[in-house]
Amino acid sequence: MSKKILIISSDHTGHGHKSITEAICEKNKNDHDVNIHVVDGFSLGGQALLGIGKLYGPITRKAENIWKMVYNISSDNPKLINRFIEGLIKDNFLKLLDEVKPDLILSVHPNFNGSILNILEERYIKIPFITLIADLVNISPLWADKRANFIISPTAEAREKCLNYGVPPENVKLIGFPVRARFFRNHANTKVHYKKDTPLKCLIMSGGEGVGNMNKIAEILLENFNCNVKIVAGRNIKLKEKLEQSLSKYRDKVEIYGFTKNIQDLMLSSDIAFTRGSPNVMFEAIATNTPMIITGALPGQEEDNPYFAEKSNLGVVCKNVKEIKQIIAKLLDNDGEELNRIINCQREFINPNAAEDILNFIANYEDHSYEAAASFSYN
Template sequence: MGKNILIISSDNTGHGHKSITESLFEKIKDDSDVNIHVVDGFSLGGQILLNIGKSYGPITRSAENLWKMVWNLSAIKPSVVNTMIESLIKNNFLKLLDEIKPDIILSVHPNFNGSILNILEKQQIKIPFIILIADLVNIYPLWADKRADYIISPTVEAREKCLEYGIPAENIKVLGFPVRSRFFQKNTKKKVTYKKGTPLKCLIMSGGEGVGNMETIAENLLNNFDCTVKIVAGRNAKLKAKLEHSLKSQYGNKVEIYGFTKNIQDLMLSSDIAFTRGSPNVMFEAIAANVPIIITGALPGQEEGNPAFAEKSNLGVVCKDISDIKNTITKLLENDCEKLNNIINSQREFINSHAAEDILQFILDVEDGYYVPAADLSYN
């Protein structure tokens, strides 16, 4: 009989949660008896909760201060969030359990940890529950529920926050950030050179929602360096149209504009530098592709600590003021791209290419009883 893993994810709050789930799917062997069932947690709450999930894109694209307020309020009163979501998802979640009969539950979204644990506790249903944190440094209290059997942390920094929230050290496992295999750079001897007649290949992106002043970044690059620029506007169709109108007419084939693409790895792997905001998923995909990153911003709340995290480990540099891009790039290109190539080497040493595999194996070990938490693991 196969093992059933239920993953609680999200389809509309950025693309990171889906990417994490896909990275775990990849590690299931063709002849494996492991079955993964993924559900969008917001869909369990009917149209009300689904609309809340879908509001993430518009808010983060055009109302960052509102997003910061929402983030702060959720962090102050996690129990209120848990109770509200519990009431909305309870019936559909119990139906889902009856249908799938999971051997273990993995949550990759903070909004559903406490609410699902509330339901399991009140219904006296005992299923191992594991949280996989999808943020790097600043984490919601919603990620850190003491009732979870284990919390998988991508970084030591996130682990420290869990400890601050009162999670026992033995319940936290630092296993890295899972990235889909197609992002990993196959050429381990990659090196950037910048010489006359060989344009610098630049990629500008900002996560699935297309946040940030991409036009100004592109203009700074094209006006000051011999380069080509590829821009990924994500789901932001208005931004894509605006960029095509303003940049293509001026710079022609030196610029390529993309909407949301499933082949982002090809763009990363063929680039010398990637400009991005501090999105955990985008950052780690770029690191896996061995592309130096220049971080030009971060969403308030969960992304605020990510730029400093990248600089601390020499995974990229931070450029808070877009007008300073020329100076930032110039320094990276000095002495035959010395700093740029040092970043490439640091990324290669930093990334855990087996993170997804390690995480999946840990989950299966918990299900098999190799890691036994205090609670009874039997399914009622």
């Protein structure tokens, strides 16, 4: 009998949660007797909650200080946030359970851990609940609900944070960060290392929402190095238009893209990627073996991600665009010795089987206290 797994994800708060979900779902081949149903958790709260989710892009693009305030409030008041979301999603969530009758629930968004566990607990519904953390270092207490059967952690730092929040060590499993398979196409030591006297291929991106000082970065590169530059402005249409206008003088040395589903091709063909500290983008760069220059991070959950990457020699942190010239020169010195060292460290660091390992874990998880979902109604 096929095991039914309900994944609670998000379509509008960046692209990371959706990418993680896709990475797991694409591993669900014939050798897994699993039926996966994915739902956007924000859609369960109707237009009110969906509207809140859709605010993520505009706020993170235009008002980082407001985002930091929102993040801090939610981290300081997890029970209040859980109750608020529970009230919005309860009716639709119970209807969804009655339709899907899942054998296990996997949440990949912090807003739907405590809120859903509240509903299950209050209704005496015994369905195994597993959390998959989508952040790397700065873990909100919303991720670390001790009632979850298991919490899957992408990093040792995230696991340690969960333990600090009081989650039992045996309930936190370190597996890695799931990345979609197409980003690993060149991972088997086939990506060509940088060679001196060839144009440096640079990629400038900032996650799905397109934030950051992309214009200045591009100008510094094009004025000081033999390079070609590709820029991904994401969903930020106005930014794309401004970049096209301001960088037109560089002609065919620069290409500008909007939101693209083929970001892996741009990464795979690049020597260096300039990016912010988005967990998903960082791990996609690592998977494609593209050294990173990290130019910033959202306050709150991304705050320490740049230093996490630098500590493991996966990339370099750039606090000020004025440092770019010096950083690039150092990476290219001695025929790109430092750049090539980062490539080798990335290959050793990443678990290319993380998505498969996560699916195997949840597909084979058994909770003997659990009564089959099909045996009762959730209403």
